[in-house]
Amino acid sequence: MQAPLYDPSLDDFFDMIKTFITLSPESKLAMAGILEKRELPKGHHLVHAGAVCRHVYFIEKGLTRTYYVKDGKDVTDWISTEKTVATSIVSFITGMPDIRSIELLEPTVLWAIGHDDLQKLYNESHEIERFGRLLVSYGLVQMQQRFDDLHFATARERYRKLITQHPDIVQRVPLGMVASYLGITQETLSRIRADFTI
Amino acid sequence: MQAPLYDPSLDDFFDMIKTFITLSPESKLAMAGILEKRELPKGHHLVHAGAVCRHVYFIEKGLTRTYYVKDGKDVTDWISTEKTVATSIVSFITGMPDIRSIELLEPTVLWAIGHDDLQKLYNESHEIERFGRLLVSYGLVQMQQRFDDLHFATARERYRKLITQHPDIVQRVPLGMVASYLGITQETLSRIRADFTI
DNA sequence: CGTTAGTTTGAGAGGACTCAAAGTCTGTGG
DNA sequence: CCACAGACTTTGAGTCCTCTCAAACTAACG
Numbered sequence A, B: 001m002q003a004p005l006y007d008p009s010l011d012d013f014f015d016m017i018k019t020f021i022t023l024s025p026e027s028k029l030a031m032a033g034i035l036e037k038r039e040l041p042k043g044h045h046l047v048h049a050g051a052v053c054r055h056v057y058f059i060e061k062g063l064t065r066t067y068y069v070k071d072g073k074d075v076t077d078w079i080s081t082e083k084t085v086a087t088s089i090v091s092f093i094t095g096m097p098d099i100r101s102i103e104l105l106e107p108t109v110l111w112a113i114g115h116d117d118l119q120k121l122y123n124e125s126h127e128i129e130r131f132g133r134l135l136v137s138y139g140l141v142q143m144q145q146r147f148d149d150l151h152f153a154t155a156r157e158r159y160r161k162l163i164t165q166h167p168d169i170v171q172r173v174p175l176g177m178v179a180s181y182l183g184i185t186q187e188t189l190s191r192i193r194a195d196f197t198i
Numbered sequence C: 001c002g003t004t005a006g007t008t009t010g011a012g013a014g015g016a017c018t019c020a021a022a023g024t025c026t027g028t029g030g
Numbered sequence D: 001c002c003a004c005a006g007a008c009t010t011t012g013a014g015t016c017c018t019c020t021c022a023a024a025c026t027a028a029c030g
Helices: A012-019 A027-032 A090-094 A115-124 A126-150 A157-165 A169-173 A175-184 A186-197 B010-017 B024-034 B089-094 B116-124 B126-151 B153-165 B167-172 B175-181 B186-197
Strands: A034-038 A045-047 A055-061 A066-070 A073-082 A101-104 A108-114 B033-038 B045-047 B057-062 B064-070 B073-080 B100-104 B108-114
Touching: A012 A027, A012 A055, A027 A034, A027 A115, A027 A126, A045 A055, A055 A115, A073 A175, A073 B126, A101 B126, A108 A115, A108 B108, A126 A157, A126 B073, A126 B089, A126 B126, A157 A169, A157 A175, A157 A186, A169 A175, A175 A186, A175 B057, B010 B024, B010 B033, B010 B057, B024 B116, B024 B126, B045 B057, B057 B116, B064 B116, B064 B175, B100 B116, B108 B116, B116 B126, B116 B175, B153 B175, B153 B186, B175 B186
Parallel strands: none
Antiparallel strands: A034 A108, A045 A101, A055 A108, A066 A073, A066 A101, B033 B108, B045 B100, B057 B108, B064 B073, B064 B100
């Protein structure tokens, strides 16, 4: 009987990423060395506005919101649910500060990967470099789809798409935050929703 | 006196990508083996709607437009100028067909990289895998910025930003295409522009 | 059970859209 | 070199969607 080489709950993480890569045992071990599991309360901030984001977070349980303030108004940029990634992507990639903050909308369990740790593994392992490439590629596909939704759709179309593709978000996220995520005001979303439920 | 190992005009390509990576001589040689230079006339389509996009294109000279048809209307999704990349990114990454087409708005000189060729080099070279990662990362940053522009800005703000950041696009691209790129109608853009020049 | 965060409702203003028509530019053939 | 066709842009009028500002309502939490 041999002790496991890494925290068995890390398999949740490897499950999460298996949509785009299955790592070799060595790479898993290497990743295990830099992944940090964290349990954080609702309201906690992972990233503060004006700071550099030095981590990527894989959400195992819970819900995060990336947002910023534009013209005095709170704008929700991204919402990350279970089995997805949260990070202030431009800041993480460029190393520059960004106006975006990330807050937890629920008590959250996540895996954090530090930027420098990851760079180190990139240097050491071709496979993990590939993991990085695929992770970003996957993010780019998601961003494009979100962009398309916003590009030439009415408020109504955007809401309809959201409730069909991510019904849980509407349940778990306050209406005002969902509204700005969709690029509309809270009042408009409230009225649209009233129409839909008749 | 030694013959160059690759077409010297390829240095334009290596210049183009040096904002994010400087390749080793071996990697340059490997890339030289898969890069194809093409000179194509205005109006030529690099990608057709409904097809899979199997190439990434680096624009050396000229101008491309990525677009699709939504509800019978032509929507400009992306505009690529000199020293930037054009591709139908979701299709290229996922290997699935996409509604996007790419056309040349001017006679264009570009470097084409085939998907399968690139995958092969990814397998052979860690450094080229890194090149891929950085290329996608760079694309993600651009996409995020474009997304932000669209998210909560008025038609006026979007136009102002475009003319300050990419004044050449307004000169070289027909107004209707610029309008849909900004997410507004041609008539609205025409009126905005009239105001600006007073 | 009060306080606060969150949501709904109302009224009015305004931006952007649609449909339609008139200009303007540009390249090609006579 | 001019004239015309087709592509592109502007202008107009009316409508509608979404916004803003304001106030009332509801739910959740300590």
